[in-house]
Amino acid sequence: MEISAPLPGNVLEILVKVGDEVKENDELLIIEAMKMENPIFASADGTVKEIKVKEKDTVDAEQVLIVLE
């Protein structure tokens, strides 16, 4: 399952690493937009398979950030 950016902004902090087990509504990363920190939550339980962005990256809305399995 793919977690995509719900809004455009900059990746401020990535809170998980590949292989981590996450539960639904766990915080995965923080995107800064309009000088506001927006935590992005897991939409389901799973394991982090791939992280497609780095900290400080600029992301567009709907860009895939993290792949969960």
Place this chain on the structure above:
Amino acid sequence: MFGLLESGFGLFYWGNALMIVIGLVFIYLAISKDMEPLLLIPIGFGMMLVNLPLGGIMDYEMVLRAPQAGTVMEMQMEEGASFSKGGVICKLDSGEIVTPVFGRVDTLKISKGQHINKGDVVGKLITMEQTDQSVLPTRPIGLLSRIFKYGVMWQMLPPLMFLCLGALTDFGPMLANPKTLLLGAAAQFGVYLAFFMALLAGFTFPEAASIGIIGGAEGPTTIYVTSLLAPHIIGATAVACYSYMALVPIILPPVVYLLTTKKERQIYMKPSLRKVSKLEKIIFPLVTTIIVILIVPSSAPLIGCFMVGNLFRESGVTERLNKTSQTTLVDIITIFLTLAIGASMPAQNFLRSSTLLILVLGVVAFASAAGAGVLLAKFMNLFLKEKINPMIGAAGVSAVPMSARVVQVLGQKENRQNFLLMHAMGPNVAGAIGAAIAGGVFLGILH
């Protein structure tokens, strides 16, 4: 005088002390609570400065002329005396000469027994009051009164501030979803509601308009409109506007909860906004300028500056102007504007019952502006296939981007997967345009 230095203690009264405390509270909130520090520190410091008597920083000189002919029977004041508005300077056989403002006597040109004609110079007064220049002309003689006169009263700083805001504003979210323009327009209802309530409360038309415009939640617009219509209440309207912008996280949520059901607050909005092309972003400021100024000509200084600043941002070829407007220029204007606004609040001017009433009406304006946006969003949902979350209507109360952020927080409280920030930015920036137009409408009718 005679080599003696006159200290300020003689003229210091409890009102000054109270205003200094309020100024210090502003500075405290800015430093330790991080509440709008860029505004509250200079405003708070300006308030403090102007309430230290004889500092002269906000002084205006006024030549007082005799309102009628007569013989001076008795002098009631001497040079250096301080007075409040309506104080008797001297008694004539035909009546009294009273002070039209608060302040102190600089020089007196008349003496007991003298016959004076109507229009003769009675003396020179020093005041800190903002007067109607067509009736009581004054000349600024202090550092901040000069900045206030030539910056605020001559309508220089607020429009220039708008230019910087234009450079700072991304109209993308609004253009991606033009429906949100309506929500920003609806929020102007708060302006007109507060206007009518102020009229009912006994304020004059120009005062009521200046109070109503607080609901536009736009600092420079409020200052601009008040400086033209009712300069004597500019401190109160500016403080109301700026402090309620800081208090948006407290004012907005109860309004939203009152007017929406849990189900409505949970409405999910898809992340993807339509991609807005560069051409659209360039055309928008040009077309808006032409249309808005043709319809509401008196909004020209604000809308014109707002849009040229935005064109600096979007044209792609004026990066230097854009960068200066977004950083250095906005800081310079903020320093002058906020210090001068702080200094427009000497105790004699600010500590009146009308100030309290203005602050109350300001909250009403803010809350009803947010409420009107929410209600229109709910109404639009009756017709829309893809429902909008009515909470984004509350962001129509300008206060960019604070109110959009509040909507984002409220949205995530209901559903962690829902990101309303960008959706709320649409009504939010539309609200800023709406406020400038509402101000233009008042000026067109009343000025």
